[in-house]
Amino acid sequence: MRQITSSAFTAPAQRTNLRQAGCLNKAVPSRVQHAHRLTWHPSFRKTTGPAFKRETTRLFTMLRYIASLMLIGGFASSQHANAEPVEIDDLKDNIAKLAAKLPPGSKKQVSYKKDIEPLFKKSCVNCHGPDKRPKGKFRIDTRALALKGGSEGVAIIPGKSDKSPLTYYITYQVVDYEMPPADKQEKYPKLTKEQVSLVRAWIDQGAKYDN
Incomplete structure (x- = not known):
């Protein structure tokens, strides 16, 4: 078999x-x-009991806390983005909110002679140069005078464009301190976002006049 x-x-x-x-x-x-x-x-066993309920409660509490922080952060960002121009006396207290509206500084290595001086001559030097009494006692045609500031104090802080009042003057975020004045834009054009980015980079790189 x-x-x-x-x-x-x-x-x-x-x-x-x-x-x-x-x-x-x-x-x-x-x-x-x-x-x-x-x-x-x-x-695979079913998870129940007081310990499981406590852990679940802790998890959902943490998630709610994180969600609340995200909502608060988003609201704060939107408030910063919608910040209105301020009076000169309120600039220091509102500078963080106003900074959120600034265009970022350029990443390029900025030359004063090539990139900045032409902008200043076209839009700023007429009111803040040597030819007549400078507005606000602020001159921008030489480094020594520019860093000295004017009647409202220092306008340029080398290395800190977001703390420099000049940045907020040229972006029209300070009432009555717009550079150039709104009623003279036909003759002295307002700086574009790209030009503001260059000025910011120039300040961040030391606000040099010799390059």
Whole structure:
């Protein structure tokens, strides 16, 4: 009689009879016999109880806190973006809000002779140069006088364009201190965002007049 090889597809009753008859050369592995059964992993067990509820409460509390911070931050940013021009006496207290509206400084290495002086001559020097009494006692045609400032104090802080009042004058964020004045823009054009970026970079790079 031909020996029969064990198979996972052999019926249980047939396997018993064949094993008793000595026809099976190997016992069918138990893992094959029970392959159709599902094993319940401990990690699948239902998680309940006071400890689980406490952890869940902590998680949702933390998520609500994070969401609140995001909302507050977004509201503050929108408030900064919508900041209105301020009076000169209020500039210092509002400078952080106004800074949010500034165009970023240029990434290029700025040359005063090539990039800045032409802008100043075209839009600023007429009121803040040597030809007549400078407006606000502020001259911008030489470094020494520019850094000295005018009747409202220092206007340029080398290395800190976001703290320099001049940055807010040329972006029209200080009432009555717009440079150039709004009523003279036809003759002395207001600086564009790109030009303001150059001035910011120039200040951040030291407000040098010799390059």
